[in-house]
Structures are given as structure tokens and as C-alpha cells.
Amino acid sequence: MPLADQWMVWSIIIPLIGAAIFFLLKERHHTIIVIISLLTLLSTAGLAFNVWKTGSQFHYAGGWQPPLGIVLYADGMSILMMLMTALVGLSISLYALRYFSDKRSLKFFLPLWFFLWASLNALFLSGDIFNIYVTLELLSLSAVALVTVSSQQDTSQRRDAVFAGMRYLLISMIGSLCYLLGVALLYAGYGVLDLKLLSEVIAPSPSVFAAITFITIGLLIKTALFPLHFWLPPAHANAPAPVSAVLSGLVVKASFYLLVRLWFGVFSFALSSESGLFFGLLGASGILWGSFFALRQKTIKMLIAYSTVAQIGYMFLLFPLAADMPSLWGAMAMNAGIYHLISHAFAKSSLFLCSGNIILAFGHNRIDGIGGIAKHYPLTFSALGLSGLGIIGLPISGGFIAKWQFLTASIGSGQWWWAVIIITGSLMAAVYIYIIWSRIFAPLENDIVLNPVPKSMEILALFLSLISIFMGLTAEPVLQMLHIGRHF
Amino acid sequence: MDALMPVLVFLTSLLTGIFIFLLGEEQRAIRTFLNIAGATVKMVLVGIIIWGVFHEHSYESRFTVIAGIDLVLRVDALSVLFVTLSSILWFLTTIYAIGYLEGSPNRSRFFGFFSLCVASTMGIAMAGNLFTFFLFYEVLTLTTYPLVVHRGTEKALKAGKTYLIYTLTGGAVLLFGVVWLYILAGPTEFSQAGSLEHIGAEHYHLLKIIFVLLIAGLGVKAALVPLHGWLPEAMVAPAPVSALFHAVAVVKAGAFGIVRIIYNVYGIEFASMLGLTTSLAAVAAITIIYGSLKALQQDDIKKRLAYSTVSQIAYIVLGIAIVGKIATIGGIVHIVHQGIMKITLFLCAGNLAETLGLRSINQINGVGRRMPFTMAAFTVAALGMIGIPPMAGFITKWYLGIGAVQAGQTWVVAVLASSSLLNAAYFLPIVYSAWFKESSISWLENNRSGRFETGLLLLLPPLVTALLTILAGLFAASSFSPLDWAKLIAFREYRE
Numbered sequence: 001m002p003l004a005d006q007w008m009v010w011s012i013i014i015p016l017i018g019a020a021i022f023f024l025l026k027e028r029h030h031t032i033i034v035i036i037s038l039l040t041l042l043s044t045a046g047l048a049f050n051v052w053k054t055g056s057q058f059h060y061a062g063g064w065q066p067p068l069g070i071v072l073y074a075d076g077m078s079i080l081m082m083l084m085t086a087l088v089g090l091s092i093s094l095y096a097l098r099y100f101s102d103k104r105s106l107k108f109f110l111p112l113w114f115f116l117w118a119s120l121n122a123l124f125l126s127g128d129i130f131n132i133y134v135t136l137e138l139l140s141l142s143a144v145a146l147v148t149v150s151s152q153q154d155t156s157q158r159r160d161a162v163f164a165g166m167r168y169l170l171i172s173m174i175g176s177l178c179y180l181l182g183v184a185l186l187y188a189g190y191g192v193l194d195l196k197l198l199s200e201v202i203a204p205s206p207s208v209f210a211a212i213t214f215i216t217i218g219l220l221i222k223t224a225l226f227p228l229h230f231w232l233p234p235a236h237a238n239a240p241a242p243v244s245a246v247l248s249g250l251v252v253k254a255s256f257y258l259l260v261r262l263w264f265g266v267f268s269f270a271l272s273s274e275s276g277l278f279f280g281l282l283g284a285s286g287i288l289w290g291s292f293f294a295l296r297q298k299t300i301k302m303l304i305a306y307s308t309v310a311q312i313g314y315m316f317l318l319f320p321l322a323a324d325m326p327s328l329w330g331a332m333a334m335n336a337g338i339y340h341l342i343s344h345a346f347a348k349s350s351l352f353l354c355s356g357n358i359i360l361a362f363g364h365n366r367i368d369g370i371g372g373i374a375k376h377y378p379l380t381f382s383a384l385g386l387s388g389l390g391i392i393g394l395p396i397s398g399g400f401i402a403k404w405q406f407l408t409a410s411i412g413s414g415q416w417w418w419a420v421i422i423i424t425g426s427l428m429a430a431v432y433i434y435i436i437w438s439r440i441f442a443p444l445e446n447d448i449v450l451n452p453v454p455k456s457m458e459i460l461a462l463f464l465s466l467i468s469i470f471m472g473l474t475a476e477p478v479l480q481m482l483h484i485g486r487h488f
Numbered sequence: 489m490d491a492l493m494p495v496l497v498f499l500t501s502l503l504t505g506i507f508i509f510l511l512g513e514e515q516r517a518i519r520t521f522l523n524i525a526g527a528t529v530k531m532v533l534v535g536i537i538i539w540g541v542f543h544e545h546s547y548e549s550r551f552t553v554i555a556g557i558d559l560v561l562r563v564d565a566l567s568v569l570f571v572t573l574s575s576i577l578w579f580l581t582t583i584y585a586i587g588y589l590e591g592s593p594n595r596s597r598f599f600g601f602f603s604l605c606v607a608s609t610m611g612i613a614m615a616g617n618l619f620t621f622f623l624f625y626e627v628l629t630l631t632t633y634p635l636v637v638h639r640g641t642e643k644a645l646k647a648g649k650t651y652l653i654y655t656l657t658g659g660a661v662l663l664f665g666v667v668w669l670y671i672l673a674g675p676t677e678f679s680q681a682g683s684l685e686h687i688g689a690e691h692y693h694l695l696k697i698i699f700v701l702l703i704a705g706l707g708v709k710a711a712l713v714p715l716h717g718w719l720p721e722a723m724v725a726p727a728p729v730s731a732l733f734h735a736v737a738v739v740k741a742g743a744f745g746i747v748r749i750i751y752n753v754y755g756i757e758f759a760s761m762l763g764l765t766t767s768l769a770a771v772a773a774i775t776i777i778y779g780s781l782k783a784l785q786q787d788d789i790k791k792r793l794a795y796s797t798v799s800q801i802a803y804i805v806l807g808i809a810i811v812g813k814i815a816t817i818g819g820i821v822h823i824v825h826q827g828i829m830k831i832t833l834f835l836c837a838g839n840l841a842e843t844l845g846l847r848s849i850n851q852i853n854g855v856g857r858r859m860p861f862t863m864a865a866f867t868v869a870a871l872g873m874i875g876i877p878p879m880a881g882f883i884t885k886w887y888l889g890i891g892a893v894q895a896g897q898t899w900v901v902a903v904l905a906s907s908s909l910l911n912a913a914y915f916l917p918i919v920y921s922a923w924f925k926e927s928s929i930s931w932l933e934n935n936r937s938g939r940f941e942t943g944l945l946l947l948l949p950p951l952v953t954a955l956l957t958i959l960a961g962l963f964a965a966s967s968f969s970p971l972d973w974a975k976l977i978a979f980r981e982y983r984e
Contacts, residue, residue, distance in 0.1 A: 335554075371640075375594060378509075394630065394659075395623040401554060407667040419667070423660045430656045438645050441637045475554045 007047035008059045008072045008125055011082065014040045015118035022110035030097060033110065037093040040117060044086040048079045048481075056485025058127070066128065066194035073127035073195075075485025077338065080478065081124045081257055084342050087467060088249050088349050089117050091460045096242045098454040099356055105240070108149045116142040116246065123254050128193040129183050129215075132258060136179065140172040140222065143251050147239040157238075164234040171221060171231045175255075178218030185211035199266045212267050219262075222255035225279075225316060226286030229309045233293075236305040241356025244301065248308040249349035253341055256315055260337070263319070276323035283316030284421045291428035295435070300355045300365040303432055304348065307391060310425060311344050314406070317418055321409045329413040335479050336405035342478070343398025343471045347390030350464035354384050357453045357461060367435060372444025379458035381440055383465040388433040390468035393426045398471025493537060493547045494561035494614045497571065500530040501578075501610055505603030513596050520586055523599060527579040534568075534575045538968075541568050542976075548616060557675060559623070560616030564678070565977045566751070569820065569970070570613035570744055573827050574736045578606045580949040584835055585728035587945025588842060598638055602729075604631040605737055612741045618676040618753060621745060622659075622666050625709075628741055629655040635729045636722050647721040654708050654718040655738075662705025665698045669753070672698070676753050683755030692762060695754075699764050702749050710742030710805065711798045713775040720794045727838025730790060734797045735831035740823065743804045747820070750808050751981050760811045769809035773903045775802035780910035787848050789837045792914060793830070796873065799907065800826045807888050810900060813982050815891025818884050821974035825872070825880040828956045832869035835950035836862050843942040849918055854927025859941040863922045865954035870915040872957045875908050880960040883971055 018036035025032075051057065056075035063069070096113065100106040116139060123135035148165040187193060189208065190201050202208060224232040232252070236244045263271055290310030297303040318337030322330040357380045358373070359365050374381045386397070393399035403422060410418035444450075471478070504526030511519050537547060540563075547563040563571070585602065589595050608631050611624030629652070637648035669676060672691060673684055684695055708715045719739070723730055733739060750759050750768075759765050779799030786792040803826070807819015839862045840846040846855065856863040872879030885904055892900035940947055964971040 374597065378597075382509075389630065395626045400623075404557075404667065405554065407663065408671060411668055412671045419664065423664060427657065427660055430652070434649070434652055437633075438637070438649065441634065441640050441648075442645065443640045474552065476552060479554065 007043055007050060008057075008074055009061075010043035011040060011047055011121045012118050012125070014043055015114045015121065018114035019111045019118065022107075022114060026107075027103075033093055033097060036114065037090045040121075041086040041090050044079075044082045044121070047074060048083055051076065051079050051484060052481065059125075066197060067192050070131060071127040071194060071196075072125040074125055076481045076483055077257070077261070077486065078124040079484075080338065080342060080481055081253070082121055084253075084345050085117065085120050085124075085250055088245070088345055088464065091349070091353070091464055092242045092246055095245075095353055095356070095457055095460045098457050099240065099242055099360075105149055109146065109240075109243075112142050112146050112149065113242075113246070116146065116251075120250060120254055124257065127195050129186065129195065129198070130193040133176070133180055133183055136222070136255070136258070137176050139251065139254060140176060143247060144169045144172060146243045146246070147235050149240060149243065160234075161238040164238040167231050168235040175218045175221035178214045178221065180218075182211040182213070182215030182218065185214065195261075195266055202266060202269075204269060209270070212270055215262065216259065219255045219259050220282075223252050223259065224309060224312055225282050226289050226309065226313060227282075229286060229290070229312070232309055233302060233305040236308060237299070237301040241301075241352050241359065244305070244355070245349035245352035248305065248352060249345040252308070252312060253345060256312070256341065260318070264322070264334075271319070271323055273320070273323050276320035279316045280320030280418065283313040283319075284418070286310060286313030286316070287421060287425040288313075288428070291425055291432065294432040295428065298366055298368075300358060300367055300370070300436060301352070303367065303435070304351050304355060307351075307429065307432060308348060310429065311340075311348070311391065314340050314344075314402075314422070314425065317406060317410075317422070321406070321413060321415065321418065324413075327413070329409045332405050332412070333409035335475075335482065336402050336409060338482055339398060339405065339471075339475060339478065340402035343390055343402055343468050346464050346468040346471070347387040347397070347399060350383050350387040350461050350468065351391070353457070353461035353464065354380050354387070357457055360457070361450050361453050362448070363451070367439055369445065369448075370436075370439050371442030372448070372450070373440040375444065376450055377453060377458060379455070379462050380453070383458070383461040384436060384440060385465075386462075386469050387465035388437060390465070390472075392429045392433050394430075396469060396472040398468050398475075400472050401475045490540075490545060490547050491549050493533065493540075493549075494563055495549045497530060497533050497537070498561060498607060498610050498614065500526050500533065501603050501607035505600050505607060508596060508603060509600040511596055513594070516595075519596065519599060523582045523586065523603075524579075526603065527575065527582055530575045531579060534572055537563055538568055538572060541565055550616075553619075557619055557670075558617065560620050560677070561611070561614040562616030562679065563614055565973065565980060566747065566820070567613045569823060569973055569977065570736075570740070571610060573740075573824050574606060574609050574613060577732070577736050577827060577831055577953070580952055581728050581732050581831070581835075583945055584731070584838070584949040585726075587943045588726065588728055588838060590943075594638070597634065598726075601631055601634045602732075605635060605732070607631075609737050609741060612744060615748075616678055618666050618669065618678075618748075621678075621748060622662060625662070625706075625741060625745065626659050628709075628738065629659060632729075632733070632738055636725045638726055638729070639724070641724075644724045647718075647724045650721045651718045654715065658705045658708030658715070660705075661701055665701030665705060668694075668701070669698050678748055678752035680752075682752040683758045684753070685755070685758045696762055696764065699749070699754065699759070699762070703746060703768065706742045706745040706749070707771075708742065709738050710746060710801055711739055711775075712742075712771055712802065712805065713778045713798065716775070716779070716798045719798060720791050723788075723790045723794050727834060727841065730794075731831045731834035731838065734794070734834060735827040739797055739801050740827065743801050743823065746805055747808055747823075756808075756811060756816075756981065765809045765811050769806060769897070769900070772802040772806035772809055773900070775799065776806065776903060776907045777910070780907055780914065783914045784910065787850060789840065789847060789849055789852075789918070790834070792849065792918075793833050793837060796833075796911070796914070797826075797830060799911075800830065800873065803884060803888065806900065806903075807884075807891070810888070810892050810895050810897055812891050812895035813978050814887055814894055816978040816981065817971070817974045818887030818889075818891055820977055821887065821971050822884040824970035824974075825884050825957075825960060828953045828960065829869045829872045829879075829881060832865050832950050832953040832957060833873075835946075835953070836866040836869070839942050839946050839950065842946065849921070852918060853921045853925035856923040857927070861941060861947055861951060863919075865950040866922070867919050868954040868957055870919055872961070874911045874915055878958065878961040880957050880964075880970070883961055883964045887971075 059072040061070040119138040294306035321333030390397040390399040393403035551559045608628040615621035783795035872881035875885040
């Protein structure tokens with residue numbers, strides 16, 4: 001089916017075309033933004049439908065087979081990532097239209113954002129380790145540039161954003177270099193870059209382990225796993241709200257996706273209970289560290305950013321729990337990790353959009369000064385409530401399904417200590433989400449004049465939080481999709 | 489149709505809540521209509537279900553969440569008891585709340601969460617397995633929190649904080665137990681009298697630990713001592729909320745969960761074989777006495793009632809933990825009896841506070857002449873709580889006492905007797921002062937407005953529940969009385 005192949009290409013090309021159009025256009029054109037976003041969503045959905053019906057598939061760009069040509073590969077896991085990106089992406093595009101009130105910021109934002117979307121899709125479809133490097137690099141560069149897009153006229157805030165962006169850039173560069181070094185070592189050893197070919201020839205050796213180490217460290221830096229998380233909170237908190245949503249919801253997930261893809265694929269021979277424990281311990285520390293610092297923040301965006309550090313930690317628990325993959329508990333842990341990743345993407349981006357609404361309404365996002373939301377912005381209030389459920393992992397939300405499976409996997413496989421960490425982490429999450437909840441019920445402070453918030457911005461935040469709730473109703477379609485093309 | 493029924497009962501509350509959220513603050517007529525219509529439709533559906541369950545119909549809706557884990561709503565005899573109680577009391581409390589919140593801000597939000605809270609109670613009542621029960625148990629916490637902090641004052645926010653700390657921690661402990669049990673025993677369905685005996689003797693010590701986790705998690709909402717600390721503080725909520733909390737929603741959900749764990753998960757004989765019921769009975773007994781003693785010390789009417797709840801809910805737990813058919817009947821029937829009596833007391837206390845600003849017991853002298861109907865209802869319910877025939881509370885204590893003697897646990901009778909004395913000691917002074925003492929305050933006649941002693945919407949609900957208190961006691965022997973239904977449940981549990 002030639003058209004079926006084309007969906008993969010379209011899902012990368014369409015946002016790229018969008019980026020080019022918005023780069024050239026002087027005025028903002030709402031209809032074009034909506035059309036490009038919808039078309040990207042449509043091509044992703046088309047691809048998803050195909051994979052759902054016929055299973056995983058390859059696409060050889062220009063008809064060239066590897067090792068010469070570029071290969072694209074779509075299986076259930078990449079489809080889920082792309083669908084997640086498309087749903088969050090659509091909301092972000094529409095949200096940004098209203099959020100960036102001045103033309104100049106929007107003109108910077110739009111091409112960068114669609115470029116980022118294209119690189120995300122390309123990354124999820126890449127089938128060889130060098131293309132992965134390229135997409136990773138494009139992703140990081142557009143993300144860094146987005147952090148510094150500022151809608152604020154205030155110079156000190158703009159300076160903060162530039163500082164955070166610079167730091168993000170440096171860290172990201174180091175991560176990319178580490179990754180590239182690992183790729184070079186592998187290429188020197190085997191002369192292939194294609195993941196499938198590589199997995200056929202790769203064998204344990206000192207240089208391979210060095211390569212794995214470099215690649216893993218590079219990706220861990222980009223995923224912001226504790227103790228390499230220090231760059232994340234300032235970068236995510238100082239960016240404009242829709243950008244923060246993209247960074248926390250999608251960008252950190254991309255490098256995590258690569259870790260899972262590699263460690264449970266090409267590098268699976270290196271996955272043992274020791275290496276699993278290594279990831280698990282870092283993940284657990286991230287949960288506790290991130291939650292603890294989230295409790296101490298004074299602004300909503302910093303709180304949410306530290307919460308991301310904690311939530312990233314949860315995803316890494318899948319390594320120790322799924323290290324012995326063929327088992328029932330291992331498969332369940334894999335489900336839990338990916339499910340958590342997706343549901344967190346929706347809940348967290350919704351929270352960041354809420355913080356954008358709050359900043360617009362109050363002119364700041366200090367937690368102690370946001371009383372009155374429940375009364376004056378009922379939609380934002382609902383979104384805060386529902387996405388908070390997802391973050392804590394309370395029913396009914398996707399976060400709960402993930403937590404349930406994590407707990408089952410850890411108690412079932414006899415590694416109950418992870419269960420203790422998970423429960424502790426979600427209680428701490430309950431406390432930091434409560435810090436926000438308790439303030440939104442408080443009455444409005446006397447002398448505050450509220451700015452109007454466009455209804456569409458409130459509705460989009462609510463839309464994303466509703467997806468995270470619906471993920472709590474049934475997990476079966478998502479989990480079935482996840483297993484397409486995988487052997488666990 | 490049978491498969492749809494539980495979902496419909498659930499949806500009547502859920503949809504009411506969602507539609508009310510969508511309404512504007514000022515659309516009072518539509519909101520009131522929705523509230524009443526939702527409650528009425530539900531009562532009709534429940535009526536059909538009662539008839540069906542009596543004729544051994546099975547109502548079950550099932551929906552797969554993850555492979556191996558289903559969301560199950562099923563109606564059995566025990567569910568019917570709780571569902572009926574909730575739907576009748578919800579109807580009355582809604583009427584009361586419409587009168588009570590007249591003119592106060594954020595009514596839309598209040599009634600929305602009020603309905604969601606009832607929806608989750610329905611979910612708890614009809615949960616067909618432990619997973620579903622846990623799901624709605626947690627949702628209940630979340631939907632009740634906004635009601636506790638409804639007024640938005642510092643005091644309310646503080647009470648809300650305490651409430652969340654207790655309930656979410658309890659929920660986490662419960663989740664641990666539920667997951668662990670799931671791994672050992674698979675999806676624990678509530679379909680018939682349960683038993684975990686087949687799991688094998690090598691796991692018995694684990695089952696004991698899990699039991700403690702489950703009961704500790706549920707004990708927070710059931711306010712078993714020492715996990716009861718949130719309950720008196722949560723009294724800052726508006727009166728209809730307190731009434732609902734104590735009669736049907738939160739506290740009852742905890743007690744109901746304990747009943748489910750013992751009857752439908754562990755199985756009563758197996759639980760007593762593991763030696764679990766004896767310690768539970770001890771905890772219940774301590775809670776009964778401690779709650780009553782604390783109630784004695786309170787001067788605030790609502791606080792006294794709150795501690796009285798701590799003590800009364802433990803009757804339910806005690807009835808089950810005694811092990812024996814008669815005691816079981818006593819415990820289960822108290823789910824209903826405590827509900828109608830306690831809601832009467834809280835609604836009356838709300839009337840005193842709303843109409844005359846009376847909140848403490850030493851101001852109550854002579855109030856019987858100013859508000860005779862309210863105080864009459866209060867008196868009926870208070871006498872019921874003490875256990876004086878022919879009120880409903882007497883039936884409970886009678887069955888508990890007989891059951892204890894029959895099961896050879898005579899110490900329970902001593903607990904019951906002393907608790908009755910204590911009940912009398914903290915209720916009778918209120919009743920006495922209200923009727924027989926001279927009032928020192930001049931509110932007697934002058935600030936009376938309208939034809940009745942207070943708003944009609946505030947007056948009718950407690951009168952109805954007081955009447956129910958008398959009827960449930962007087963006609964306990966007739967069919968379809970709470971007692972009759974409790975007997976049905978007990979017979980089915982003990983397979984006779």
C-alpha cells in the first residue's frame with residue numbers, strides 16, 4: 001500500500017511546511033495554523049489506523065534499503081507517542097494564538113513550534129541511531145529557542161528566560177555530544193547505524209559498553225533524570241506557558257522514549273537486575289527530591305516544574321521492574337511506565353496551560369495570591385482539579401491506572417520497596433497539588449482587578465485535563481496498541 | 489435492562505451534578521428542578537431494584553479497565569440497603585439544602601459537588617469488587633473536599649486540610665492492601681459470601697497483615713479511634729453537608745467497606761478463624777466508649793453530635809465483629825437506623841444555628857417553646873440514640889445484645905449498657921434544658937418571621953426523618969422494614 005507508507009512521511013513533512021510558511025508570512029493567519037495542526041493530527045491518525053490494522057511497518061525513504069537509505073519505522077509505541085504529541089500539539093497551537101498577545105512573539109513562536117513538532121515525529125519514527133541523533137539535535141535546538149521566546153515586556157523576566165535558555169542550551173549540547181560519541185563508537189565497531197541491523201551484529205565488548213554508557217548518559221541528561229535534572233525547573237518555569245507545556249509534556253518524553261527503545265531493543269543484553277536497579281534508584285531519588293522541592297516553591301510554575309522532575313522519576317521505575325521482560329509483572333511494568341508517560345503528558349501540559357491562564361488573569365503566579373479562581377474562572381478551576389488528580393494518581397485518571405500497574409508489578413515481583421516509594425511519592429504529590437487546590441478555593445483578595453481570560457484558553461486547558469481523566473476509564477486500547485510490533 | 493440498571497442509578501446523580509455545574513449561579517429554578525428531578529428518578533429506580541433483588545434478580549454492569557480488572561456495578565441485598573438509605577436521605581437533604589443555602593454564594597458549585605458526592609456513594613454501595621470499591625472510595629474523598637471548604641474561610645480551609653491528610657493517607661494504605669490482596673487472590677468479587685480459605689495456609693500471616701491494612705484504610709473514614717481526628721474538625725462545613733457526612737456519605741462509606749471486607753472478601757468464618765474479628769471487636773468497643781466520653785465534654789452542639797457519630801458507627805463494626813447471625817442483623821440494621829437518627833439530629837442542630845444562632849449547649853435553655861417542632865424531632869432522634877423503645881435505636885441494641893450473649897461474648901453487653909448510659913448522659917441534658925428550663929434570652933417571640941418557627945424547607949426534612957425513626961422501630965417486624973431486610977442479608981451471608 002503506497003499511501004499507507006506515505007502517512008509516515010506526511011506526519012513529518014506537514015509540520016515542516018507549516019514551519020516554513022510561518023517563517024515567511026508577516027501576518028498571523030489563524031486559519032492556516034488551525035489547518036496545519038489538524039492536517040498533522042490527521043496524518044498521525046491515518047498512520048495510527050494503519051498500524052492498528054496491519055501491524056508495525058517500515059518505510060524506506062526514496063526506496064533505498066539500509067545501510068544506504070534512511071529507514072522510518074512505526075510500531076505501537078511510536079504511534080502512541082505521536083498521537084500524544086498530536087493531541088497536545090493541537091491544543092498548544094490553538095492556545096498560543098490567544099496567549100501571545102503581541103505579534104512579534106507569535107511570529108517567533110510559530111515556526112519554532114512547528115519545527116519542534118516535525119522533529120518529534122521524525123524522532124519517534126527514526127530507525128537508525130544516527131538519524132536519531134539528528135532529530136534529537138533539531139528537537140533540542142528548537143526547544144532552547146522556544147524557551148527564550150518571551151511575551152513579557154519586563155526586562156528582568158526576559159533576562160531570566162535568556163539565562164535559563166543558555167543553560168539549557170549548554171546542557172543539551174553536552175547531552176548530544178555524549179550521545180554522538182556513543183554512536184561513533186558503535187559505528188567504528190560495526191559499520192552499521194540501522195537499529196535492526198545493529199541488533200543482529202552487536203555483542204558485548206568493552207567498547208560497546210562504553211558506547212552504551214555514553215548514549216545513556218546523553219539521553220539521561222536530556223530526560224532530566226535526577227541528579228541531572230538541575231537545568232529543568234528554571235528552563236521550564238521561565239518559558240512562556242505553552243512552551244513549558246511542550247517541554248514538560250513532550251520534549252523530555254522523547255529522550256526517555258529513546259532510552260526504552262534502545263534498552264529494550266538493541267541494548268537488551270545489557271539490561272540486568274543491576275542496571276535496572278541503577279535506573280530505579282535514580283528514579284526513586286528523583287521522585288523524592290522533585291516532590292520535596294515542589295513543596296517549597298512559591299510560584300505555580302516552579303512547583304509544576306519540580307513536579308515534572310518527580311514524575312520523570314516514576315517512568316524510570318519501569319527499568320528495574322521490567323528488567324526480566326518475558327514475565328507477567330515485567331510486561332505490566334512496561335505498560336505502567338508508558339501509560340504514566342502518556343497520561344502525565346496530558347495532565348502536565350494542562351497544568352501549565354492553567355498557569356498561563358492564571359498569569360494572564362492575575363498578572364503573576366504566586367501561589368498565595370490566586371484566591372478567587374474557583375469563583376471567577378470555573379473552567380480553569382476544573383482543569384486544575386482534574387489534572388491534579390492525574391498527577392497525584394488518584395482515581396479516576398490515567399495516572400491511577402499507571403500507579404495501579406506499577407504497584408501490582410512491584411508487589412507481585414517481590415520488589416515491594418518500589419511500591420513504598422510510589423505510595424510515598426503520590427502522597428507528596430497530593431500535598432503539593434493540595435497547596436494549589438487549597439488556594440483556589442480561598443476568596444479573592446480585596447484590591448485585585450482581574451483581567452479577562454479568553455474562553456478558548458480555558459477550554460483548551462480543560463480539554464487536556466479531560467483526556468487525562470478519560471485515560472482512567474479504560475486502558476485497553478492504549479495497551480493493545482503498545483504491544484503492536486513489540487515482543488513482550 | 490438488568491445490566492443497565494446500576495449504571496442508571498449511578499448516572500442519575502452524576503448527570504445531575506454535571507448539569508448543575510453547567511448552570512449559571514442565578515438559574516435557581518432550573519437547578520432546583522434538576523435536583524428534585526434527579527432525586528425523584530433515582531428513588532423510582534431504587535424502588536424497582538428493591539422489588540427485583542427481593543425476587544432474586546441480579547443487576548450487574550461490567551466494564552473492563554485493564555485486562556483482568558473490571559469496573560463492576562452490582563446490586564445485592566446489602567447494596568440495596570445502602571442505596572435506598574442514600575437515595576431517600578439525599579432527597580431530604582437536598583430539600584433542606586435548598587432552604588439552607590438561600591442567598592449564599594457559590595450555590596452552583598455546592599449543589600454540583602453535592603450530587604457528585606452522592607454519585608460516588610452510589611458507586612460505593614453498588615461496587616461489585618474491591619477495585620471498584622476503592623475507586624469510588626477515593627472519588628468520594630475528592631468530591632467531598634470542596635464541600636468541607638465550601639465557605640472558603642481560614643477555619644474551613646484548615647479543616648479541609650486535616651480532612652485530606654487523614655483520608656488520602658488512609659486511601660494510600662487501603663490501596664496498598666487492595667493491590668496486595670489482588671496479587672494473592674485475584675479480582676475479589678463481592679458476589680457471594682466470600683472466603684479466602686483456598687489461598688493456602690502458608691499465606692495466612694500475609695492475609696492478616698493485609699486485613700490490618702484494609703481496616704486501617706477504611707477505619708479513617710469510619711472514624712475508628714484513633715483515626716477519628718478529622719471528623720470533629722470537619723464540622724465547619726454547612727449543616728446539610730455535616731448531615732450527609734454523618735448519615736450516608738463519608739463515615740458510612742468506611743463502615744460499609746468494613747462490612748464488605750469481612751462478609752464478601754474474607755468471609756466471616758474465615759476471618760474469625762484467623763482471629764481477626766476479636767481484635768476488631770475490641771477496637772470497636774474502645775471507639776464506642778471513647779466517643780461517648782468525648783461527646784460528654786463538648787459544649788458545641790455539632791461537636792457533641794460528631795463524637796456521638798464516632799461512637800455510633802462503631803456499633804455497626806461491633807455487630808459484625810461479634811460473629812453470629814443475630815449480632816450481624818443488629819450491625820447491619822444500624823447502617824439504616826444510625827443514618828436516619830443522626831441526620832435528624834444534624835438537621836435540627838442546623839435549624840437552631842440558622843434560625844436563632846444557637847451553637848452551644850448552654851444557650852439552649854427553653855428553646856423548645858420557640859421551636860417546638862424542631863426540638864420534638866431532636867428529642868425523638870436523641871431517645872432513639874439512647875436506645876429507648878419504640879425508636880429505631882432500640883432495635884439495634886436489642887439485636888446486638890442478644891447476639892453477643894448468643895455468641896458467648898457477654899462483655900459486649902457491658903459495653904452496650906455503659907454506652908447507653910453515656911448516651912443518655914450527653915443527650916438528656918439537651919432535651920431537658922430545651923423543654924423544661926426557663927430561657928434567659930429574649931429571642932423567644934420577637935424575631936419570629938413567617939408562619940412557621942423556621943423556613944418550611946428547613947423544618948420538613950427533620951420531621952420526616954424523625955417520623956421514619958419511630959416507624960422503623962414500631963414496624964420493625966413488618967416486611968420491607970430495615971430490620972426485615974437486614975435479616976435477609978444475614979440469612980444470605982450465613983447461607984441458611
